[in-house]
Structures are given as C-alpha cells and as structure tokens.
Amino acid sequence: xxxxxxxxxxxxxxxxxxxxxxxxxxxxxxxxxxxxxxxxxxxxxxxxxxxxxxxxxxxxxxxxxxxxxxxxxxxxxxxxxxxxxxxxxxxxxxxxxxxxxxxxxxxxxxxxxxxxxxxxxxxxxxxxxxxxxxxxxxxxxxxxxxxxxxxxxx
Numbered sequence: 001x002x003x004x005x006x007x008x009x010x011x012x013x014x015x016x017x018x019x020x021x022x023x024x025x026x027x028x029x030x031x032x033x034x035x036x037x038x039x040x041x042x043x044x045x046x047x048x049x050x051x052x053x054x055x056x057x058x059x060x061x062x063x064x065x066x067x068x069x070x071x072x073x074x075x076x077x078x079x080x081x082x083x084x085x086x087x088x089x090x091x092x093x094x095x096x097x098x099x100x101x102x103x104x105x106x107x108x109x110x111x112x113x114x115x116x117x118x119x120x121x122x123x124x125x126x127x128x129x130x131x132x133x134x135x136x137x138x139x140x141x142x143x144x145x146x147x148x149x150x151x152x153x154x
Contacts, residue, residue: 004054006109008136008151011058014101015149019142022097023073027147030139038135038150042066044088044122046095052113056133056153060095064122066145067091092120 016027040061048058071078071087074094078086095118106113135152 004153006111007054007113007153008138010102010105010109010111011098011149011151012138012140013105014098015060015140015147017101018094018097019147022094023070023142023144025142025144027140027142030141030146032139033137035135035137035150037132038152040150041137041148042146044091044120046091046098047119047121048095048099049116050113050153051116053111054113054153056151058152059148059150060098061148061150063145066142066147067122069144070094088120088122092118095120 012029019025019027038057038059040059042061042063044064044067045059045061048060050056050058067087068083071083071090074090075086099115099118103115133152133154135150138149138151140147140149
C-alpha cells in the first residue's frame with residue numbers, strides 16, 4: 001500500500017474548495033479505510049481516470065438525497081421531474097469544477113498528471129468492473145450527507 005498523500009490531497013482539497021464555494025457547505029473528513037477496489041458505496045458515482053506519472057482512478061460517490069440537495073442549490077427552481085432528468089448534468093458540472101481545481105493544484109506543485117473528463121453514473125444496481133487495486137476510501141461529511149472518495153493509484 002503506497003498511495004502517496006501528495007496525490008490524494010489535491011483531490012480532497014479540490015472537493016472541499018468546490019463544495020465550500022459553489023454549494024456553500026464544508027466537507028468534514030471522516031475515517032480512512034482500505035478497500036480492494038474503488039467500487040463506489042453510494043448510488044451516484046463520479047469516475048475520474050488518472051494517467052501520467054501515476055495512474056489509476058478516483059471515484060466520488062454519494063446518495064440520491066445528497067445529489068438532489070446539491071442540484072437544488074446549483075439549479076434552483078427545477079421541478080421534481082426536471083430534477084430527476086437534470087441532476088446527472090448538474091453533478092457532472094460539479095465534478096468538472098473539482099477536477100479542474102485538482103489539475104490546478106497538481107500543476108502548481110509541479111506534478112505531471114492527466115485527468116480524464118469525469119463520468120457520472122447512477123443506479124443502485126450498476127456494475128463497473130474495477131481493476132482490483134488497493135484503494136484508499138475517505139469518508140467526507142456535509143450537512144447534506146456523506147461523500148465517499150475512493151483513490152486507487154499506482
């Protein structure tokens with residue numbers, strides 16, 4: 001297990017900054033655990049691929065309740081029907097902001113990595129075949145619920 005903090009912290013810092021400035025809530029760091037793969041624990045997941053001096057993936061996941069609360073803030077006035085069709089795009093924009101922030105942090109630190117465009121997937125029964133890779137799972141808590149961040153890098 002050698003996931004280096006200098007590659008994890010930019011994603012934590014970026015998520016915290018975006019949630020604070022865009023959504024208006026603080027993310028509080030909870031427990032860290034080790035998993036066998038970056039498989040998400042919640043219904044909505046943001047998948048980000050990493051290549052360059054390191055490779056792997058970062059997977060953020062959260063429950064529908066949290067996603068809908070974020071969508072209400074970022075796109076006020078949507079009907080319930082619109083919310084159910086638009087939330088993936090709204091969360092995708094949030095993911096783009098987090099990814100952009102992380103890229104800036106990496107660039108500032110001199111780390112050369114490439115980050116794929118985030119992909120938002122949802123559903124209680126989705127299956128993604130993740131490569132079995134030691135994964136650092138970080139629980140982040142907000143007034144809207146838990147955000148899980150899984151980092152699998154090598």
